[in-house]
Every structure is written in structure tokens, then in C-alpha cells.
Amino acid sequence: MKNSNAPTKWEETSVQDVLTSREAESILKVSRDTLNRYCMNGIIPYSRPTKGKRYFLKSDILNHISKNTFSASKYNRY
Helix, strand or coil: CCCCCCCCCCCCCCHHHEEEHHHHHHHHCCCHHHHHHHHHCCCCCCECCCCCCCEEEHHHHHHHHHHCCCCHHHHCCC
16 A cells, blocks of 8 residues: 555655756657647656646656667677
8 A cells, every 4th residue: 555645656756857848848858749749658757736837757768768778889790
């Protein structure tokens, strides 16, 4: 049974670790449409506390980058 009094990931986060959509787009180097697609497909988690702007945890963005980046030299056979 989950403790309903336990703090959520968002409650434990400082303001410096929360990104706006524009900041997330910049870090990911993607367009607004691509970021929206990631959100709608559940690829990147977000919060919309006021039913308006989306906010992202920096750790979620960096985690996405680390899971979806590869080294070209690893695959270079020549």
C-alpha cells in the first residue's frame, strides 16, 4: 500500500531543477512540436500544475538524453 503522505518527486525538487518547455527544448535540441510529441507519447514526463504551461524535471530531461545517445565511434568499424 502506498503512503499518501510520502512526498512526490516534484515536491522534493528545488526550483533550479525545474525547466520550462523552452529550456527543455534547448537542452534536448528539439523543436516545440517534437517536445509536444514526446509529452503526448509519454516519452518525457512533465507536470502541468495550473493546466497551462508544462514543467519538466531537469533529471528527467538528462535521463532521456543519456538513454537515447550513442557514441559514433562505438559503431565505426573503419
